[in-house]
Amino acid sequence: MIRRLAMALAALLLPACGFQPLYATNAGAAAPGLRHIALKSVDAPEDIAPVVTRAFERRMATAPDGAKYDLLITASEQAERLAVQIDASVTRYNYRIVGRYTLVNRATGKQTKGAVTSISSFNVVNSQYSTLHAEDAAREKAANQLAEDIERDILLELASAGDRPEKAKSGKKK
Numbered sequence: 001m002i003r004r005l006a007m008a009l010a011a012l013l014l015p016a017c018g019f020q021p022l023y024a025t026n027a028g029a030a031a032p033g034l035r036h037i038a039l040k041s042v043d044a045p046e047d048i049a050p051v052v053t054r055a056f057e058r059r060m061a062t063a064p065d066g067a068k069y070d071l072l073i074t075a076s077e078q079a080e081r082l083a084v085q086i087d088a089s090v091t092r093y094n095y096r097i098v099g100r101y102t103l104v105n106r107a108t109g110k111q112t113k114g115a116v117t118s119i120s121s122f123n124v125v126n127s128q129y130s131t132l133h134a135e136d137a138a139r140e141k142a143a144n145q146l147a148e149d150i151e152r153d154i155l156l157e158l159a160s161a162g163d164r165p166e167k168a169k170s171g172k173k174k
Contacts, residue, residue, distance in 0.1 A: 037067060037068075037070075037071050037103070038067035038070055039056045039073070040070040042073045043072075043073065044074065044077075045077060048075055048143065051143040055147035067106065069106060070103075071101060071103055071150075075099040076098050077095070077142075079093045079094070079095050080093060080094040080096060082094045090124055091124050092122070092124065093121065093122055094120075095138040095139060096120075096142065097117070097118050097142045098116075099149075099150060101115075101153075101154075103154055112154075112157050116149040118146040118149060119142065121138060
């Protein structure tokens, strides 16, 4: 009984400590820091550029004139043979997207750079259509993972730099 009371009391005091979840959202679907980031460019081969762009557009809900940062992405893809049979036929591939990103603060010009790799696998089957569909699905999954990983890195960077849009709006300084 005492444990439950202590846990309830601790839960009530948690908001007073200034704890704010990294992925907390207020008004929109995106995390607060991502509402201020505009995807400026995606430099990638024509097969993956639209897939990577779509993955980022789904994760970011940027107001056109509310962006404080520009995000530039360079991506490349690789398909690595994973399971090779005795007759040299490949039955499974690892599909990898390597993404390098640069986050540019529009006001100061400060750049934050990073690199992320995402991997997805797909099977090669007798049906050519099924194999192509599996490869497309692996490409889509890897692009979504790439967007998630870059988003996480950016949110951690903004949080460590003390850039919290809610604090700026309310006039509080760190």
